[in-house]
Amino acid sequence: MDVNTIISSLNDAQRLAVSAQPKPVLVLAGAGSGKTRVLVHRIAWNIQVNGASPHNILAVTFTNKAATEMRSRVEDLLKISARTMWIGTFHGLAHRLLRRHAKQAKLPDAFQVIDSDDQLRVIKRLYAGMNIDDSKWPPKQVQWYINAQKDEGIRAKHMVETGDVFQQQMIAIYKAYEEVCERSGLVDFAELLLRAHEMLRDNEDVLEFYRERFRHVHVDEFQDTNTIQYAWLRLLTEGQDNLFVVGDDDQSIYGWRGAKIENIYSFQKHYPNHQLIRLEQNYRSTGNILKAANHVITNNDGRLGKELWTESGLGELISVYSAFNEQDEAYFVVEKIRQWVSDGGLRRDIAILYRSNAQSRQFEEKLMVTGTPYRVYGGLRFFERMEIKNALAYLRLISNRHDDASFERVVNTPTRGIGNKTIENIRLLARAQGASLWRAAELLIAQGTLSARATHALKGFMQLLARLEEAADGQELFEKVKVVVEQSGLIELYKKEKGDKGEVRVENLEELVNAARLFDFDVENDENLNELDMFLAHAALEAGDAQADEYEDCVQLMTLHSAKGLEFKLVFLVGLEEGLFPSQQSTEEAGRLEEERRLCYVGITRAMQQLYLTHAESRRLYGKESYPRQSRFVREIPAEYVQDVRIRANVSRPVTAKPRSGLAASSGTFKLGERVKHAKFGEGVVLQIEGAGAQERVQVNFNDVGLKFLMLSYAKLERL
Ligand code: ATP
Numbered sequence: 001m002d003v004n005t006i007i008s009s010l011n012d013a014q015r016l017a018v019s020a021q022p023k024p025v026l027v028l029a030g031a032g033s034g035k036t037r038v039l040v041h042r043i044a045w046n047i048q049v050n051g052a053s054p055h056n057i058l059a060v061t062f063t064n065k066a067a068t069e070m071r072s073r074v075e076d077l078l079k080i081s082a083r084t085m086w087i088g089t090f091h092g093l094a095h096r097l098l099r100r101h102a103k104q105a106k107l108p109d110a111f112q113v114i115d116s117d118d119q120l121r122v123i124k125r126l127y128a129g130m131n132i133d134d135s136k137w138p139p140k141q142v143q144w145y146i147n148a149q150k151d152e153g154i155r156a157k158h159m160v161e162t163g164d165v166f167q168q169q170m171i172a173i174y175k176a177y178e179e180v181c182e183r184s185g186l187v188d189f190a191e192l193l194l195r196a197h198e199m200l201r202d203n204e205d206v207l208e209f210y211r212e213r214f215r216h217v218h219v220d221e222f223q224d225t226n227t228i229q230y231a232w233l234r235l236l237t238e239g240q241d242n243l244f245v246v247g248d249d250d251q252s253i254y255g256w257r258g259a260k261i262e263n264i265y266s267f268q269k270h271y272p273n274h275q276l277i278r279l280e281q282n283y284r285s286t287g288n289i290l291k292a293a294n295h296v297i298t299n300n301d302g303r304l305g306k307e308l309w310t311e312s313g314l315g316e317l318i319s320v321y322s323a324f325n326e327q328d329e330a331y332f333v334v335e336k337i338r339q340w341v342s343d344g345g346l347r348r349d350i351a352i353l354y355r356s357n358a359q360s361r362q363f364e365e366k367l368m369v370t371g372t373p374y375r376v377y378g379g380l381r382f383f384e385r386m387e388i389k390n391a392l393a394y395l396r397l398i399s400n401r402h403d404d405a406s407f408e409r410v411v412n413t414p415t416r417g418i419g420n421k422t423i424e425n426i427r428l429l430a431r432a433q434g435a436s437l438w439r440a441a442e443l444l445i446a447q448g449t450l451s452a453r454a455t456h457a458l459k460g461f462m463q464l465l466a467r468l469e470e471a472a473d474g475q476e477l478f479e480k481v482k483v484v485v486e487q488s489g490l491i492e493l494y495k496k497e498k499g500d501k502g503e504v505r506v507e508n509l510e511e512l513v514n515a516a517r518l519f520d521f522d523v524e525n526d527e528n529l530n531e532l533d534m535f536l537a538h539a540a541l542e543a544g545d546a547q548a549d550e551y552e553d554c555v556q557l558m559t560l561h562s563a564k565g566l567e568f569k570l571v572f573l574v575g576l577e578e579g580l581f582p583s584q585q586s587t588e589e590a591g592r593l594e595e596e597r598r599l600c601y602v603g604i605t606r607a608m609q610q611l612y613l614t615h616a617e618s619r620r621l622y623g624k625e626s627y628p629r630q631s632r633f634v635r636e637i638p639a640e641y642v643q644d645v646r647i648r649a650n651v652s653r654p655v656t657a658k659p660r661s662g663l664a665a666s667s668g669t670f671k672l673g674e675r676v677k678h679a680k681f682g683e684g685v686v687l688q689i690e691g692a693g694a695q696e697r698v699q700v701n702f703n704d705v706g707l708k709f710l711m712l713s714y715a716k717l718e719r720l
């Protein structure tokens with residue numbers, strides 16, 4: 001037995017954790033201190049030393065990608081196949097449980113997982129039947145409310161009315177929503193967790209089976225578990241000594257989605273015989289980066305408190321770039337990327353991290369223009385694209401005709417003469433009968449109340465599905481997908497679409513067939529599971545990483561939230577502006593600002609060698625122009641760790657570097673930093689712009705005569 005390979009590459013504290021006696025273990029440590037590494041080595045240890053088989057291992061990670069990596073790292077360490085380990089996200093694992101035990105979970109075998117877009121659509125559809133005004137009860141708010149209840153393990157029937165009108169209405173919608181989902185066999189993300197928990201709780205034999213099976217339970221990023229996830233873990237490990245969790249209170253960034261940082265405290269209470277292990281050495285970042293991160297996070301109160309240190313040198317200073325606007329910011333970043341690559345660096349070692357998805361576009365444009373390969377995580381994901389969702393809707397209907405969301409989506413796509421009026425009639429009847437849309441359509445045809453044209457079209461749709469089902473029957477998964485893509489009429493529809501768009505959609509549909517071909521069906525080949533249903537659930541759950549070749553060398557673009565757990569040699573943290581990061585909302589709500597700061601801490605600590613912090617003095621986002629101040633987070637980093645950088649040597653900055661209110665970064669005619677010419681003063685560069693309209697004036701630093709303020713309406717300034 002070669003235990004040495006498992007522990008030789010660890011420090012003392014890490015070894016302590018990996019080789020801990022069987023008892024609940026909590027590894028509490030800062031970013032880059034090797035928590036994930038310890039978790040992987042612990043799994044290997046449990047197999048190698050504690051006599052577990054891969055079959056006995058349960059590990060919860062944050063993404064499917066992390067799960068795949070974890071499995072292959074254990075395989076590397078032990079040189080065995082680890083395919084039967086259950087490693088995945090809470091949602092993925094819950095889904096797997098529900099598929100295996102649909103009956104005990106009181107779900108139809110062909111239940112479908114819906115993503116949050118589909119969930120919203122289901123809620124919106126309820127409104128018509130309930131006469132609810134969506135301006136008064138925004139569907140998004142209702143969706144949030146329902147999910148928040150589910151995350152706490154609360155069903156509509158558990159809720160006690162307090163007489164509050166808001167609450168009353170929410171309960172009514174929640175109830176109606178539950179009924180529709182029940183009837184159509186739909187399971188949203190929050191439902192996966194809640195249902196899996198209830199299933200285990202209410203079926204002692206099933207629970208016993210999994211307790212017996214999962215002799216070792218491991219959890220990464222424990223600080224971001226919510227109430228129901230933690231309850232789930234407790235059910236599986238109650239009274240046993242097999243729970244191993246790692247986390248960092250300073251990296252809790254999902255409070256807004258129900259995560260409970262308090263679970264860290266609860267763990268210590270619920271598992272009184274636990275062992276607490278701290279790791280303090282950071283192996284990821286240079287000294288400057290680490291110190292900056294340590295400083296920023298000390299501005300939060302109520303931390304469990306820890307200080308990281310590193311043996312690596314200080315490294316380069318953190319660079320701060322103040323861009324004139326968002327274009328300039330993107331230009332700067334892409335220029336630095338170009339330099340990195342021309343110095344022999346790899347693109348995959350670079351990440352551009354931003355607070356909100358909408359920020360990616362600027363960077364994408366510049367990257368595209370310069371022909372730099374890149375990959376966006378979590379933008380419009382592959383499986384969320386319209387054409388893909390349409391194809392999936394056909395597949396879902398093949399599996400379950402009573403899936404109302406899919407029925408509505410494709411009943412008239414491609415158009416086949418089923419008008420809104422017919423669809424409304426179907427809806428009305430469905431509502432009156434408490435039946436699915438499909439069933440209501442059948443009834444309407446039988447009653448003969450529809451126009452001949454509508455009847456014909458509706459029958460055509462139903463026959464099409466019967467044909468698709470027949471053609472797909474007994475075929476391999478990818479053949480099934482191919483049948484749908486080719487015979488549903490979708491390909492012809494998009495081929496007719498003008499321009500590149502249609503072409504891209506056709507390509508995407510072809511890619512869907514490919515994705516089905518590559519789909520790695522359940523590792524244990526459980527015969528009870530239907531491959532098509534697994535694939536459809538995968539489409540809803542998966543982050544859609546299929547958009548670029550995994551191994552292509554490309555720059556990584558993602559939100560700070562999706563960067564959790566990852567590391568890159570060169571990191572650009574962009575849009576560091578008040579109102580954007582920290583977000584406007586967070587500055588107005590107690591507690592939220594601290595979560596934003598933790599997010600910033602996560603961002604800084606992704607960087608291994610070089611870190612750039614950028615902000616724009618003027619930004620156009622969501623169609624609005626603003627002149628934000630630099631983020632407080634940048635100002636929280638002591639000056640000794642940072643340097644200001646300029647990209648254009650010929651631009652001297654205004655003396656007052658921080659824009660005061662009333663100052664603009666661009667006027668209608670001129671931009672800060674732009675070179676101009678004046679008939680009398682000669683050439684210079686624009687440093688400040690003030691006022692508007694006839695009062696607008698600019699400050700220019702002229703090469704020969706120095707600083708001058710000029711009224712734009714008088715001075716004849718020429719752009720160079
Ligand atoms: P995060 O909080 O960001 O998730 P983490 O605590 O999980 O970070 P890891 O990702 O496990 O940290 O480790 C950070 C980096 O340090 C990785 O590249 C890892 O391989 C390396 N590392 C960790 N421990 C050691 C060690 N003892 N010797 C060498 N490298 C190490």
Ligand code: MG
Pocket residue numbers: 035036037220565
């Ligand atoms: Mg980690």
